[in-house]
Amino acid sequence: MPERLEDLPAPDADAREHSARVSEYLRECIARAGGAIPFVEYMREALYAPGLGYYRAGAEKFGASGDFVTAPEISPLFGRVVAGQIAEILAATDGDTVLELGAGSGRLALTILRAMAADERLPARYCILEVSGELAARQQATLAAEPDLAKRVEWLERLPETPVTGAIFANEVADALPVERFAWRGGRIARRGVRIGDEGFEWCDLDPPQALAKRAMELASRYGWPDPYHSELCPQLDGWIPALAGSLKRGALLLFDYGLPEREYYHPQRDQGTLICHYHHRAHEDPFLWPGLTDLTAWVDFSALARAARNAALEVAGYTTQAHFLLGGGIGEVLEETGDERSHQRLASEIKRLVLPSEMGEAFKAIALTRDCPVPSAFGFRNMAPRL
Numbered sequence: 001m002p003e004r005l006e007d008l009p010a011p012d013a014d015a016r017e018h019s020a021r022v023s024e025y026l027r028e029c030i031a032r033a034g035g036a037i038p039f040v041e042y043m044r045e046a047l048y049a050p051g052l053g054y055y056r057a058g059a060e061k062f063g064a065s066g067d068f069v070t071a072p073e074i075s076p077l078f079g080r081v082v083a084g085q086i087a088e089i090l091a092a093t094d095g096d097t098v099l100e101l102g103a104g105s106g107r108l109a110l111t112i113l114r115a116m117a118a119d120e121r122l123p124a125r126y127c128i129l130e131v132s133g134e135l136a137a138r139q140q141a142t143l144a145a146e147p148d149l150a151k152r153v154e155w156l157e158r159l160p161e162t163p164v165t166g167a168i169f170a171n172e173v174a175d176a177l178p179v180e181r182f183a184w185r186g187g188r189i190a191r192r193g194v195r196i197g198d199e200g201f202e203w204c205d206l207d208p209p210q211a212l213a214k215r216a217m218e219l220a221s222r223y224g225w226p227d228p229y230h231s232e233l234c235p236q237l238d239g240w241i242p243a244l245a246g247s248l249k250r251g252a253l254l255l256f257d258y259g260l261p262e263r264e265y266y267h268p269q270r271d272q273g274t275l276i277c278h279y280h281h282r283a284h285e286d287p288f289l290w291p292g293l294t295d296l297t298a299w300v301d302f303s304a305l306a307r308a309a310r311n312a313a314l315e316v317a318g319y320t321t322q323a324h325f326l327l328g329g330g331i332g333e334v335l336e337e338t339g340d341e342r343s344h345q346r347l348a349s350e351i352k353r354l355v356l357p358s359e360m361g362e363a364f365k366a367i368a369l370t371r372d373c374p375v376p377s378a379f380g381f382r383n384m385a386p387r388l
């Protein structure tokens with residue numbers, strides 16, 4: 001459950017100073033736009049403004065000292081299962097390349113490379129596409145623990161011009177794509193925007209672009225929303241997925257993230273949408289609190305993602321919960337390979353966090369988008385792709 005704002009820990013002086021700089025930058029954006037900007041622009045700048053945005057500045061984001069914990073931070077078993085699926089994809093396609101999008105702390109890359117090295121299945125190339133120079137430096141520091149493996153890693157600032165044969169994957173990247181926030185009231189759609197009020201940033205209504213209004217009205221009619229109803233659309237999916245598809249000659253695109261199919265995402269009872277903020281392992285609902293220090297995120301509409309993939313000539317080969325992906329990928333067998341009792345108990349506890357419905361097991365999903373590639377075996381446990 002989101003926490004009350006008054007219960008959140010206060011930023012230190014340096015963090016407050018940074019947030020003040022980000023706020024001033026956002027105020028300038030709003031002033032240049034004539035007094036208000038769409039929320040999608042606010043989110044993009046708050047997260048990605050060069051040198052200022054949450055993902056482009058230097059604060060710790062991952063792990064105990066950051067704002068959230070991802071599956072690779074919880075347990076190396078997640079990465080070992082992913083490594084097994086990547087090895088399958090490379091073998092099935094005669095592939096030689098792995099491309100990781102947004103590698104976070106670098107811990108997942110290190111786990112995957114170690115696992116593939118142990119099985120003598122290392123790829124010829126392991127590329128990391130990272131837009132943040134600060135995060136790329138942290139990834140390099142993490143991988144420095146294995147110098148021989150680190151030599152195989154290449155950092156990219158953009159997608160490769162020559163399509164790869166192999167595997168492209170991303171863990172918790174799609175949820176950070178900026179979203180349009182909208183409201184349905186009185187049979188009309190309002191685009192949610194941001195302006196400056198007496199107490200700082202505040203919501204306002206803007207006229208929606210035609211595409212946003214049309215799509216939201218279709219959803220309102222289909223699912224019978226109450227009045228009022230708030231939610232999100234992610235227009236960037238229609239550009240992001242085709243770009244990834246253009247970078248894949250043959251192989252599979254694996255995406256892991258929290259999200260839902262369309263009929264659950266836009267259910268009448270989900271009338272406040274999915275937008276959520278993270279700060280020091282606390283979830284809250286105010287995207288205007290401490291800009292630059294707070295992660296802004298929305299759940300992924302996997303039906304929209306699948307539709308974008310099909311339009312880009314990819315096959316939606318697999319879709320399942322994180323729990324079923326890990327079980328289908330043999331996480332139990334990996335656990336049994338653990339030697340000493342203490343390690344076994346620790347890893348068993350980590351598995352619970354990864355697979356239990358009350359933890360990450362149900363909310364997080366895995367999807368495989370393929371081109372001339374068999375369905376990865378982890379999706380055989382329970383493949384829900386037809387539901388998309």
